[in-house]
Amino acid sequence: MTDIGRDDPAGAAAEFLAEGGVFVPQFVLRTYRALGLSDEEFVLLLQIAGFRLAEGNPFPTPDEIGTRMGIGPDRVAGxxxxxxxxGFLAIDERIDPETGVRSEAYRWTGWYExxxxxxxxxxPSGGAAARPSSPERREPPRGAAVPAxxxxxxxxxxxxxxxxGRPLSPMELETISAWLDQDRYPEELIRFALKEAVFAGKLSFRYIDRILLEWSRNRITSEEEARLRARQFRGRA
Structure with a gap:
């Protein structure tokens, strides 16, 4: 009997199918354009799902995704x-309780929701094809962040x-979005916090987040108030 391997199309197909894959519900296929997703965005979401579900990589880099899609990492990050x-994608941050190692993972449940x-x-009920309608963005679920x-x-x-001096990572992009959408920090306050971090020589998202949190605790809501607070702080230093 002849062995069936990759030289045989049927054998090769069986071998590759054994790798596993991504199950996409039919309602997701029917609705992605109505939700305002482009074909490129749709494929990107599928690639992220594939990396996690079929390859065990929960947080692929823009380079890894871009190589699969034939686009640059900057485009992927954007x-x-x-x-x-x-609200189609989110990043979960996890800490291993035993090692303390921090890791990230993409989550696309917002897309399915x-x-x-x-x-x-x-x-209509029963899962029939959607009636023609103009694309519209639904209101986010109760408790969800309102997109900026x-x-x-x-x-x-x-x-x-x-x-x-570099492109921002997906985690950094989400942090800025969270400042705007969840924490409701005014844009001018975020910009001034960035300036303060540059002035202090501590240019990091963690430091900027601490500045914003400290201002929030002191009910500072404008750049003018933050500037006065910074002067008072430097005067005591």
Whole structure:
């Protein structure tokens, strides 16, 4: 009997199928365009799911994703940042209780939640194809962050990238989005916190976050108030 291997198309297919894959519910396939996702964004989300589910890599780099998609890492980082802002993608941070090692993982449940909500609202019962309708963005679930205006966030991303002298990581993009959407820090306050970090020679997101948290505890809500607080602090130093 002849061995069936990769030289045989059927054998090769069976071998590759054994690697596993990604299950995509039909309602996700039906609704992604109605949710405003481009084909490129859709494929990127599938690639992220594939890395995690089939290859055990929960946090692929922009380089790894870009190689699969034939696009540059900067483009990948930009797409990921936009998907995070719109609630389709999130980054979970985990700490191993035994080793204390910190790690990150992508989570795309927000995408499935938006797809399910759209299908429930716009499709007949029984899972039939959606009725033609103009694309619209649904209201986020109760308790979810309200996405910042894309232009406002994009400007902040650009400012931070200029100061850091490099493209921001997906985790850093999500941090800025969280400052705007969840913590509700005014944009001018975030910009001034960045300036303070540069002035102090401590240019890191953790340091900037501490500055913003300290201002929040002292009910500082404007750049003018923050500037006065900084002068008082330096006067005591």
């Amino acid at each position: 797409l990921i940042g936009d998907l995070i802002r719109r 938006q797809a399910a909500a759209h299908a429930a609202a716009h499709e 205006e894309d232009g406002r966030a994009a400007e902040l991303f650009a400012v931070f990238e200029r100061e850091f």
